Amino acid sequence: MILFDRVSFSYGLCPILDGLSFSIGAQERVAVLGGSGEGKTTILKLIMGLIKPDSGAILVDGEDITIKCEAHLREVRMKFSLVFQEGALFDSLSVKENVAFCLREYTKMSEEEIDGRVRELLRVVGMEHALERMPDELSGGMHRRVAIARSLAAYDPLMFLYDEPTSGLDPISADMICRLILELAGGRRGLIMVTHKVSDALKVADRFMFLKAGRVLFDGDRERLVRSTLPEIRMFMRELECLSPAE
Amino acid sequence: MKSKELVAMLQDFYLLSFRGLTGIFRRPFYLKDTIEQMDYAGAGSFLIILLVSLFIGMALSLQLSAELSRLGLKMYTGKVVGISIIREIGPVTAALVFAGRVGAGMASELGSMVLGHQVDSLRVFGVDPVKKLVTPRLLSSLLMLPALTIIGDAVSLLGAYYIAVYVSHQSGSVYWTSIRDVLIYENVVAGSVKPFIFGYLIASVSCFMGLTTRGGSVGLRQTTTRAVVFSIISIIISDFVLTRILLYLLGFSV
Numbered sequence: 001m002i003l004f005d006r007v008s009f010s011y012g013l014c015p016i017l018d019g020l021s022f023s024i025g026a027q028e029r030v031a032v033l034g035g036s037g038e039g040k041t042t043i044l045k046l047i048m049g050l051i052k053p054d055s056g057a058i059l060v061d062g063e064d065i066t067i068k069c070e071a072h073l074r075e076v077r078m079k080f081s082l083v084f085q086e087g088a089l090f091d092s093l094s095v096k097e098n099v100a101f102c103l104r105e106y107t108k109m110s111e112e113e114i115d116g117r118v119r120e121l122l123r124v125v126g127m128e129h130a131l132e133r134m135p136d137e138l139s140g141g142m143h144r145r146v147a148i149a150r151s152l153a154a155y156d157p158l159m160f161l162y163d164e165p166t167s168g169l170d171p172i173s174a175d176m177i178c179r180l181i182l183e184l185a186g187g188r189r190g191l192i193m194v195t196h197k198v199s200d201a202l203k204v205a206d207r208f209m210f211l212k213a214g215r216v217l218f219d220g221d222r223e224r225l226v227r228s229t230l231p232e233i234r235m236f237m238r239e240l241e242c243l244s245p246a247e
Numbered sequence: 248m249k250s251k252e253l254v255a256m257l258q259d260f261y262l263l264s265f266r267g268l269t270g271i272f273r274r275p276f277y278l279k280d281t282i283e284q285m286d287y288a289g290a291g292s293f294l295i296i297l298l299v300s301l302f303i304g305m306a307l308s309l310q311l312s313a314e315l316s317r318l319g320l321k322m323y324t325g326k327v328v329g330i331s332i333i334r335e336i337g338p339v340t341a342a343l344v345f346a347g348r349v350g351a352g353m354a355s356e357l358g359s360m361v362l363g364h365q366v367d368s369l370r371v372f373g374v375d376p377v378k379k380l381v382t383p384r385l386l387s388s389l390l391m392l393p394a395l396t397i398i399g400d401a402v403s404l405l406g407a408y409y410i411a412v413y414v415s416h417q418s419g420s421v422y423w424t425s426i427r428d429v430l431i432y433e434n435v436v437a438g439s440v441k442p443f444i445f446g447y448l449i450a451s452v453s454c455f456m457g458l459t460t461r462g463g464s465v466g467l468r469q470t471t472t473r474a475v476v477f478s479i480i481s482i483i484i485s486d487f488v489l490t491r492i493l494l495y496l497l498g499f500s501v
């Protein structure tokens with residue numbers, strides 16, 4: 001579904017991605033791992049067409065999105081649901097209005113229907129008690145859960161994109177978000193989760209890509225990730241080794 | 248800044264202000280956002296415009312009565328005050344107040360939306376940020392600044408009347424007659440074309456600065472400062488150019 005073909009990207013003179021190539025199928029559950037500032041968020045923005053690469057092609061369902069204009073990108077963006085790292089809720093709107101945003105934008109639902117749907121979505125993420133609160137009154141984990149609910153509201157995405165959904169959260173919230181992510185994908189829809197936490201990646205994904213210096217350093221399944229002898233990956237895996245020294 | 252970047256920036260600015268303007272006539276219409284903006288820009292600026300206009304009218308009247316009575320031309324106070332307020336001072340003052348209050352507000356609001364990825368969120372949901380954010384602000388400025396200017400003009404003239412009659416002891420009827428003489432077609436047109444242009448400039452400059460915000464809280468500071476500074480500069484320069492053009496078009500000789 002997604003194909004990166006020798007994609008390079010730089011901010012000003014600072015190169016971020018350097019001839020990155022990979023492809024991801026529509027039903028795959030992929031975790032993109034990598035240190036901070038390796039360009040993980042940049043990849044998600046490229047997939048959504050929010051930024052354009054310097055060179056290379058990005059194909060979504062066989063169509064090159066790098067040559068599309070903003071108006072045509074809309075259809076491409078509707079295939080995905082992206083939850084930003086920070087949640088990026090509209091901070092002038094209440095939780096309810098945030099979740100209702102797309103419903104108001106794309107549907108002609110009545111006020112009661114919208115209210116019902118919003119409650120239903122917030123129940124899925126366990127946030128129905130915060131209906132009338134404002135985003136700045138929410139904690140990090142609540143923020144992300146509302147953002148996930150919002151991204152589900154109006155349309156049915158083919159694939160979910162999450163940018164570090166668990167970073168900065170306590171283990172219980174993080175675990176809950178991981179389970180939510182799995183539940184939403186439900187076996188038939190794909191997801192890409194960007195993260196630097198191997199433990200969370202292992203809960204969610206079955207394919208792992210490791211990013212280093214703008215290239216894919218490692219791409220493989222769980223088995224190969226755990227066995228990998230690449231020093232960078234071993235450094236990341238150390239997080240797990242502390243937990244269960246037996247392994 | 249390199250000249251190439253400057254040209255690219257100007258191009259982006261023209262594109263944004265053009266698309267913002269044509270957005271008024273393209274679906275979808277964000278009526279609720281527009282009304283909210285009109286409330287913020289118009290009703291919210293009402294009191295401050297009232298206050299500023301009142302005192303400017305009084306100060307102008309005081310100064311001119313003093314000067315003109317030395318020349319024995321006190322009865323011209325109304326005419327001079329009227330022309331300067333309706334054609335120049337009224338529109339420019341209202342625009343400057345508007346730039347400081349509303350322009351800065353727009354720029355910082357959009358800037359923090361950019362920094363919080365909220366603008367990217369809009370794009371992710373397939374919503375055009377220009378239509379959703381810029382057009383309502385542009386439209387509200389286009390409608391509200393002229394309205395505020397007219398109100399401000401009226402209040403200034405009242406303030407000037409108060410000083411002329413009760414402080415400088417001139418005849419009230421002479422004052423109002425000269426104001427009525429000033430309110431001819433040419434002056435009214437000249438005075439009411441300007442706020443439309445100023446409103447357009449303030450909103451598009453401020454939205455452009457807001458949407459191009461980069462670099463955290465320092466970036467936001469820069470955005471707000473720039474929005475106000477560039478708005479003020481463009482108001483003052485375009486005021487001169489407009490005065491020149493309008494005088495020419497309306498057949499005045501200088």
Ligand SMILES: Nc1ncnc2c1ncn2[C@@H]1O[C@H](COP(=O)(O)OP(=O)(O)O)[C@@H](O)[C@H]1O
Binds near residue numbers: 011034037041042
């Ligand atoms: N708007 C920007 N302007 C300049 N540099 C940026 C910008 N956004 C990100 N970067 C740089 O790009 C690199 C990759 O960023 P990002 O994709 O956000 O990394 P991460 O893997 O942590 O998500 C970082 O080194 C960052 O400094």
Ligand SMILES: [Mg+2]
Binds near residue numbers: 042085
């Ligand atoms: Mg990131």
